[in-house]
Amino acid sequence: MKKKSFLFSIKLAILFSTLLLLINCNSNNNETGTTNVSNPQDSIKKMLARGDYLVNHVSRCLTCHSQRNFNQFSGPVVPGTEGMGGEEFGKNYHVQGIVYARNITPDTVNGIGSWTDEEIARAITRGISKNGDTIYRMMPFAHFNQMSKEDVYSIIAYLRTLKPNNNKVPARKLDVNAAAVYPVLKSSSLEANVKPDVMEMAKYGGYLVASAACMDCHTPIKNGEYEQDKLFSGGLQFNMGSFVANSANLTPDSATGIGSWSEQMFLDKFKLYRDPAVYSANPGRNNSVMPWTAFTNMDDFDIKAIYKYLRTLPPVKNLVVKYPQ
Numbered sequence: 591m592k593k594k595s596f597l598f599s600i601k602l603a604i605l606f607s608t609l610l611l612l613i614n615c616n617s618n619n620n621e622t623g624t625t626n627v628s629n630p631q632d633s634i635k636k637m638l639a640r641g642d643y644l645v646n647h648v649s650r651c652l653t654c655h656s657q658r659n660f661n662q663f664s665g666p667v668v669p670g671t672e673g674m675g676g677e678e679f680g681k682n683y684h685v686q687g688i689v690y691a692r693n694i695t696p697d698t699v700n701g702i703g704s705w706t707d708e709e710i711a712r713a714i715t716r717g718i719s720k721n722g723d724t725i726y727r728m729m730p731f732a733h734f735n736q737m738s739k740e741d742v743y744s745i746i747a748y749l750r751t752l753k754p755n756n757n758k759v760p761a762r763k764l765d766v767n768a769a770a771v772y773p774v775l776k777s778s779s780l781e782a783n784v785k786p787d788v789m790e791m792a793k794y795g796g797y798l799v800a801s802a803a804c805m806d807c808h809t810p811i812k813n814g815e816y817e818q819d820k821l822f823s824g825g826l827q828f829n830m831g832s833f834v835a836n837s838a839n840l841t842p843d844s845a846t847g848i849g850s851w852s853e854q855m856f857l858d859k860f861k862l863y864r865d866p867a868v869y870s871a872n873p874g875r876n877n878s879v880m881p882w883t884a885f886t887n888m889d890d891f892d893i894k895a896i897y898k899y900l901r902t903l904p905p906v907k908n909l910v911v912k913y914p915q
């Protein structure tokens with residue numbers, strides 16, 4: 591118990607220094623008084639809550655960096671495996687070779703416990719690992735690159751509270767040179783990134799869609815590249831063996847996309863999985879890789895903002911059969 595509370599004090603100290611750092615940089619938070627120096631405990635709590643929200647319900651980090659249970663709908667994260675990594679992604683996820691989700695728990699040997707905040711931020715937003723390797727683009731750094739500095743550092747603060755797990759993840763086996771396939775992103779953007787005001791709902795929704803990297807699953811890939819004229823039009827196939835699912839067309843095309851969906855229908859679809867009873871039965875071949883059970887606890891307002899943003903996309907005609915067999 592003593593040791594635990596000592597460790598907790600250290601964690602608090604680390605968080606506090608991160609917080610001071612953030613107070614010093616330009617905060618673009620919409621709420622007033624978030625970074626109130628006179629009450630650091632509250633600010634730390636707020637920062638951790640934001641990190642928790644983003645990691646678990648928006649940026650879905652743990653749905654890739656943990657084990658998932660595909661005996662239930664949309665493969666909820668297996669409790670106790672949070673952040674340990676090891677999931678293998680290959681052809682089923684259109685990877686050029688094989689990559690493994692890395693261990694992102696605070697374990698100092700096999701996780702990211704010995705990384706500095708700056709090194710973790712660089713990995714999340716620019717795809718460069720601690721040792722300088724280019725991270726394969728399946729890790730959505732190209733989208734996370736649009737997140738505000740405050741959001742990225744909230745994510746890092748939260749990751750440092752995960753239970754350390756010493757899982758050793760195997761080395762990737764890529765068929766391509768990752769650095770050549772995805773050139774390193776420029777470094778200046780994180781400083782300049784601004785989280786749009788919630789009043790600009792569609793723009794704010796666009797920020798969330800980038801933070802969730804919805805595009806990566808919902809855009810067809812040809813010759814290893816996202817088809818630029820078919821962004822968000824779905825049809826990317828995920829062949830998981832026990833089921834095969836094609837991603838849906840999210841553009842406002844009324845015949846083949848979600849053009850005929852009302853905001854309420856969209857919201858209801860996302861809210862459906864808030865009750866575990868709804869997803870706990872094995873859906874067999876009608877399963878999905880989309881982490882509905884993570885997204886379901888997004889704020890209603892945020893889900894509506896995503897809907898508003900999707901309405902602004904150019905409609906693309908692309909008929910998708912969700913379950914081809």
Ligand code: HEC
Nearest residue numbers: 649650651654689690691692694713719725726728729762
């Ligand atoms: C779509 C799945 C996916 C999502 C979502 C995802 N990651 Fe990753 N991440 C990966 C994969 C796969 C790798 C390893 C890629 C490689 O080996 O080249 C990786 C690598 C990393 C690394 C580098 C670790 C190392 O040892 O080099 C960090 C740090 C990381 N992810 C953190 C995060 C955080 C934080 C989030 C959420 C904000 C996140 N990831 C979301 C799949 C994902």
Ligand code: HEC
Nearest residue numbers: 802803804807828835836837838840878879880881896912
């Ligand atoms: C890991 C891949 C993946 C990610 C990430 C993902 N999706 Fe999906 N999505 C799918 C697949 C596959 C389907 C088809 C199966 C199903 O309905 O779940 C789908 C279905 C949907 C549907 C249902 C459409 C219909 O016709 O029933 C909506 C709406 C949707 N996605 C929106 C989103 C949004 C918004 C995001 C980001 C917040 C997102 N998706 C992120 C893979 C993904």
